[in-house]
Amino acid sequence: MQELKTELTPAEIRDQKPYEAWGLSEREYDYISQKLIGRLPNYTETGLFAVMWSEHCSYKDSKPILRKFWNDGSRVIQGPGEGAGVLDIGDGQAVVFKAESHNHPSFVEPFEGAATGVGGIIRDIFSMGAKPIASLDSLRFGELDNPKNRYLLTEIVAGIAAYGNCIGIPTVGGEIGFDSVYDGNPLVNVMCVGLMDQADLKRGRATGTGNSIIYVGAKTGRDGIHGATFASNEFSEDKEADRSAVQVGDPFMEKLLTDACLEIIHDHADILMGIQDMGAAGLVSSSAEMASKAKSGVTMNLDLVPQREPNMSAYEIMLSESQERMLLCVKKGEEQTVLDIFARYDLDAVVVGHVTDDRQYRLYQHGKCVTDVPVTSLVDDVVEREQPSTKPARLENVQPAETPVVMNPAETLNKLLAQPTIASKQVVFKQYDSQVQANTAVTPGSDAAVVRVRHTKKALAMTTDCNARFIYLDPYAGGQIAVSEAARNIVASGGIPIGITDCLNFGSPNDPESYWELDQSVQGIALACEQFDTPVISGNVSMYNETDGHSIYPTPMIGMVGLIEDIAYLTTQSFKASGDAVYLIGETGNDFAGSEIQKLQGQLTPTGQINFDLAAETANQQLVQQAIRQGLLQNAHDLSEGGVGVAIAEALFEHDLGFEGQTRLTNSQLFSETQSRFIVSVSPDKQAEFEALAGDKAVLIGQTTHQDQLLIKTADGELKATRSKLKATFGGALGCLMK
C-alpha cells in the first residue's frame, strides 16, 4: 500500500518535479500540461508521459535523422512503424524481420538481459503473423584480457542459448567483435527472421468501437519498470544496482504464446483485429500505439490485468516490462473463441478493456479513473528535437594511414587469425541450437547463414555486419561500407540482397559529435540501401551508449536478408577441391585505416582515411551474382577483416586444402582491407567461361592444392605457412582467451 499512500498530487508533481528523474524535461512537462491536456497530469499520467516520451519509445531525438532512411522498394509490404517489417519473396510468401538492442540490461544482468532481448524480438515477429525461423546476434565486447568482459561474454552467450534453444528457433549466426571502447558497454543486438503467407499479415491496431482488448501471457510484475527510460540514459558504474529495470525471461511461456497466437492468426483472422507485443513500456505503449494507429481510443480496467504481486499501483502496472505478454484486439462477441484457445495452452487471457471512438486513453483502477488523456498526446505529439550537430575534430585533415611493415607475412597471418574479432567463433556458436526446424542449410561461421524455405526451391540468406572502426573514421563512408559488406555476404552465399534492419548503437544524442556521427552514418546507410535496392524495413535506435563519459564507437549494426531464388545457387565460403583456380575480384589498395593489422601493430584507436567506391562495389557484386547463376563458382568468400591473407586461409580450413599462388600485391597488401573484394574458386573446365565473364575485374592468383600449405609469392617476398597450424590457431584462439 506504500505506493498509494505516497503518490504525489498533481501540484506536488509540478513543484517537486519527480518526472526529471524519469527522463522527462520540465519543458516537456509544461508543454504536456499546458498545450496537450490543459491541466496538471496526475502521478500515473506523468509516469505514462515520461516513458512514452522517452527516446526508446518515441525516437524524439533520432526521428529527424531516421527520416533520411530509404524504405521504398517493390518488395515492401510493411515498412517501419509496426512490430517488424515485411518483404515479398514471391509465391504469396513474405519474410518478416527486425533487430533490437538490449545493451544496457545485458551489462547489468548479462544472462537475463540477453535472454529477454531474444524474447522481445521474437514477439515482434510472430505478432505480424509470421513463424520465427531464425535468429542472429551481433555482439560487441571489450577486450578479453579484462575478466569482466570474459564474464559478460560467457553469460550473454549462455542467456541467448538458454532462451533460443528452449523456444526452438535456430540461432543461425551473427558476429562478435572486440574492442576496448565496449568496456562497460557491451552491445547485444538480436535479429529475428520470420516466414509467413502474405494472407496472414496482422498489424498492431485497436480498431472497431466496442471491440475487446485482450491481455494474454505472463502476469504483470514489478520487473522492468522504466526499462525504456533506463535505455535512454547514460550509464554509470553505480547504476549496476539498477536491477529492477532488468526483466526475467521464460522461454517456455513464450513458446506457448507463439504457438497460441499463430493458431489464432491462422484460424481466426476474421475476429482478430490487431495484435501487438508488450515490449518497451509494456502495457501503455502497446495499447496506446494500437489505438493511435487505428485512430481510436481505448479504455482499460487495471483491476482485470493479471498481476504477480499484490498492491501494484496503476503506474507500476502500466510501466511494467514483464516479459511474454501480448495485447490483442478482438471482435466484440467473439472473445470466448480466443480465450478458449489460450486456455488450451494454459495461458492467462483476460478481456481488460475495449475500443472507443473518441480517441481518449482512459484507465480505471479500484473504480476510479486514473488516466484520461488523448491517445495522440502519448504517441503522436511528442516534440521532436533536432539536436546540435558538430563534426568531430578528429575527422579534420585526415591523412592516409601508414602502410604497415610486414617482414614475416606468415607470422602476421597467424597473429591475425588469433585476433578474437577474426578467430573462429565456433566455441560460441556451438552453444546455440542452429539446426532446430531442420531447415538450416548453412550453419554459423560462413559469410551468411542460409535457411531453406520448406516445400519451395527458395532459401533465405541472412547476416549481421558492422565494422565500427571504419565508422569511427568516416561515418558516411563507414555507413555505406556496413551495408555493402552485408550485401557482399549475401551475394557470396548465392542470394540477392532484399532488405535490411538496423540497430543504431551510438553515444548520447546530447553530444553534438555523437549526433553528427548518427546523421552521417544514416545518410551513408541510406545511400547504399538505395543502390542495392535494400530498403530499411525496421530497426531500433540505442543511444546513450556511454559509460562514465566514454562513448563506444558509433556502431550501426546492419541485419540484412537475401533471397536465394533457387537453392541450386547456394554457395559457401570454403574451397571445395584441389586443383581449382582461385581468383581475386576487385582492386587492392593500401587500405590500412581501421584495419585489424593496424590494431595488431599497436594502433588501438584507428586512424587514417577510408576509401570507398560504391560503384565498384556494385559492379563486383553483380559479377559474383552472375557467375553463381551461371554455375561457374566452387566457392565465394567476401574479403573483410584481415584482407586476402585471412580470406584465403579461412577458405582452406573446412576441407583441409592447400593453396599455391602468386600476386603483384606486396606482403603488406595481403592484409589490406580494401572494400568490394571477393575470393572465388573455379574448376579448370569453367575457367575460360569465368574469365570471359569477369574481364579485368578478376585476377588469377593461384590454385588450391592437396598440400598442408598456404604459399603466396608476393611482389616483395612470400607468405609460406602450414595450413594445419593456421587452422589450429584460428580454431583455438577464442576458447583460450575465454578461459
Place this chain on the structure above:
Amino acid sequence: MMKFAVVSFPGSNCDEDLYYAIKDDLHEAATIVPHTTTDLSGFDVVLIPGGFSYGDYLRSGAIAKFAPVMPAVKTFAQAGRPVLGICNGFQILTEAGLLPGTLQHNRQMQFICEPEPLKVENNQTMFTSAFQDQQQITLPIAHGEGNYYCDEATLMRLRENHQIAFTYQNNPNGSVSDIAGITNEAGNVLGMMPHPERAVETIQGGTDGLLVFKSLLQAHLRTV
C-alpha cells in the same frame, strides 16, 4: 502406409521436424498427437521428439513423464511396439522408466550443437537394421543434458543384451562408454541423443538419419 505418431508436449520444438521427416522424406503417414492423447493403439510407431518439454526447468523430461499421454506410451511399449525417443524424448523415456540410466548435464556444462561422428554398435534392432554393422555415420547433436549415466551393473546388462545401439566416436558430453543411444531389453524402445530427423536431406548436411526411419519401415513391412 505406415502410421507414425509424433507426441507433442507443451513446449516441444522438434515435433514438426519429425513430422516432416516422416511425411516428406520417408513418405509415410505422420500425425502430431497432443500430450492429452490417451490412446495410441491406432499407430504403428510412437515418436517422442527432441527439443524441450514444459521448459525443462526442473530436469529434462521430469515434468513430461507425468503428461496424460505417458500411460498410453507405456502401454504401447509394453505391447512390444516400437517407441523412439530422440534427445528430449530419450530423457523422457529414462525419466518414465522405459529405458535404464539417466542423462546428466554435459561434462562441460554447456549446450552443444554440432555434427557428431557415431558408430552403429548393433544393427540387429528394428531401428538400425538399414545400417551396416559397425557403420560410421554422422548425425547432429543439440543438447545440454546428454551425458548418459548408468551404474556398472546396468552397463554390463546393456552390453550383454546388445542394448547399446549407437556410440560417439569423440565423446562430446562425458557419456558412460561413449553411449549415444540404447534400447530396452526387449529391443522395441530406443532412446538416442543425436537427431536423425535433422539428417534426412542433403541440404541439411547429410542423410544418415533417414536410415533410422527406413529401418522402422523395413521392420514394419516384415510384420505385415
